Amino acid sequence: MPELPEVETYRRFLEEVMLHQTIAALEVKDAHVLAVEEDTLRQALVGRTVTGTSRLGKNCFLLLDSGQVLVLHFGMTGDVGAYRDEPDAPRFTRVAFHLGSGLRVAFIDPRKFGRIRLADSVSQYQSAKKLGPDALDISAAELQARLGKRKTFLKPLLLDQGITAGLGNWIVDEVLFQARLHPERAAHTLTTPDFEALHAAVQLVLSTAIQHEATYRAFPASFLIHAREWDDSATPGTNQHQYCPRHTTTKIDKTYVGGRATYTCPICQPPS
DNA sequence: GTCGATGTTAGCAC
DNA sequence: TGTGCTAACATCGA
Missing domain, CATH: 1.10.8.50 (Helicase, Ruva Protein; domain 3)
Structure with missing residues (x-):
């Protein structure tokens, strides 16, 4: 049920498990949640290190050492999880990011309204999507x-x-x-x-x-x-x-x- | 089998 | 240009 507080909770989780980690492989179980070509995404991610996380409204960002940004939007039913072996993959895992450490991070979304995309920066994404200031920041x-x-x-x-x-x-x-x-x-x-x-x-x-x-x-x-x-x-x-x-x-x-x-x-x- | 659902976006009519 | 309504998306679970 991802609104701002859930997405903030997901961001903290992702920061914990992904910060300074290298993405070793991208596993796409259902390309429906991709808003970018799978090959483009793979090329942008594999071998890259996560240098930080951020959030704007209901969007979560993983900052990459290439300067690019991975944008996660969780739709109505999106969630995140982590697992090590395929049998433990959470139900409805649509995409998995395999980390260098062997841990796998799941983008889970039963109803597939969530989207994964790439952006040049958080501010570029904000203007492209015409997003206002974050509700926690607005005066x-x-x-x-x-x-x-x-x-x-x-x-x-x-x-x-x-x-x-x-x-x-x-x-x-x-x-x-x-x-x-x-x-x-x-x-x-x-x-x-x-x-x-x-x-x-x-x-x-x-x-x-x-x-x-x-x-x-x-x-x-x-x-x-x-x-x-x-x-x-x-x-x-x-x-x-x-x-x-x-x-x-x-x-x-x-x-x-x-x-x-x-x-x-x-x-x-x-x-x- | 029916209904409603937390989000987003397009299309349409005014 | 602003506004508001509806449908569509895909699927689950009550």
Whole structure:
């Protein structure tokens, strides 16, 4: 479920297992996830050493000693893993990077929406993809500058990677809940204090999620995420978290905003 | 068998 | 140019 916190967790893992390692071979099990010719990729990777890692929004970068950059995007279901012998390859491994040490790093992606590509640099990739500043780096003032004149709904704007990169569907719901803002508020009606609350909520949600390595069951009880249907952490098969963490007798609403499932508390986040 | 899904992008209509 | 809606991608798992 890769949004910014998951990708940051993957980046830390990749840094741990790949930094200063040489890529000895590239194994492509399913070329569907490649957004670059397999031979081109192999030529760019084999014999190269990983000199660093980076992240922008939901994109993870492996910096190579050639100066080129390997870009990993995990789509909806991407993950990473490491293994030594083929029988231990994780299910749905699509590409494996064989390291000089014998360890193999897996790009795992059941639904194959993830992509692997090459770029000349992080900034070249950022401009090519028109990505805004990372959601962890953006300031309240910049958020206001980018959103304050837009007349459309807040939620789709926050999901727009060109405005700020890294916010996905559940994170935006959580941010809006924490900031007590309705997802259908027109962005230009927000006041400066609203933008400050929004910014603080982005920081809170992202830092909490990263701290728990994106394991949402470990998140504080004050988080709305527990109301999402796929959280079975109370009793499997039931959903005992369908009430607002702050108004424990108020049911969380499920609606669709911009075509995306959206969860809100009708009391905390009154429509304007 | 049916439905929905965490992301992204293209196409289309206004 | 901005906007918003829909479909498509590929597949799993409930």
